[in-house]
Amino acid sequence: MVSQLTTSNLTAIPKPSIVRHPLLQTVEGTVQVFTSAHRSFFTNVMVQALRTAGQGTPVLVVQFLKGGIGQGADQPMQLGQNLDWVRSDMAHCVHTSDVTDEDRIAIQDLWQHTQRVVQQGRYALVVLDELSLAMTYGLIAEAEVLHFLKQRPPQVDVVLTGPAMPDSILEVADQVTQFRRNFLP
Template sequence: MVSQVEAPSLTSTQPLTHRIEGLVQVFTCPHRSFFTNVMAQALRIAGQGAPVLVVQFLKGGIAQGYDHPVQLGQNLDWVRCNLPRCIDTPLLDEEEADALKGLWLYTQEVVLSGKYDLVVLDELSLAINFGLLSETEVLAFLSQRPRHVDIILTGPEMPRSLLDVADQITELRRSHQP
């Protein structure tokens, strides 16, 4: 048996690297506060050298906003909504609604630019279920993202339409065993 491997030359029109198509992953749970597993995955990917963005739509209280990201290491940017509090209700004042819309627009812009390989959209399902973000816009965003970008969506009661486009769904539940 004889095999031959042909390596592309530097003058070849074929790309030297092949990017794998990104996945849409959903992590859902009937309750909030299960972010540890997702954050561990984001830190692991960033530690391997890939640029990662973590966006927390409903967490506030630290006057952060997208223009003041927390940088963990060289490859992980973490942004929260510029809100005076954490959101647990669909009732927002005008300033809070504007901050959330601004964060959503920023998120779309940087993801569509291809700057990140992994993007975590934390508590996205709650933002949709509260009527703060449009489910239709989120679906359009997912379909328009650069093909190499992995997206992780988190939150309880994930809308069926998002589950339908997901490549992987992880449902976390508490064990009832003593």
């Protein structure tokens, strides 16, 4: 048995005005900064990325100063269905501001790729690892990073890591976490 509802005149029914419920709006993404006095691997940032990806949300982890595995923007490593991890296409890791022109180009290529995929809305969480050092070394302009943060799609969460985070970035951050070492006597 099939039920069917028919109406005699659909055009006579006035269309209801659209009422948006305040809880059904897009949640605006946050800018989180994890910094320390020394260069460090932020385990809790990676845990956040893995947990978010495990819940079905697309995540991008970008390591600007890491290389050595022949990766680059064209060959992201996929950790599960929802986590893309990409490094610069360099033969080594960057430890100082003394970089070759090839390294500089590789980092800029990765930065351009990152901006492009974020603007396309492919990811809900983007981790920009050691971005502060890339800015300190003059490899990525601070003004470009600020523009990126302001122009990203509103629902995208961005996590920036690295020592010596510029004050301008700290000012636009929603959350700043500073790690420090306390040596007990």
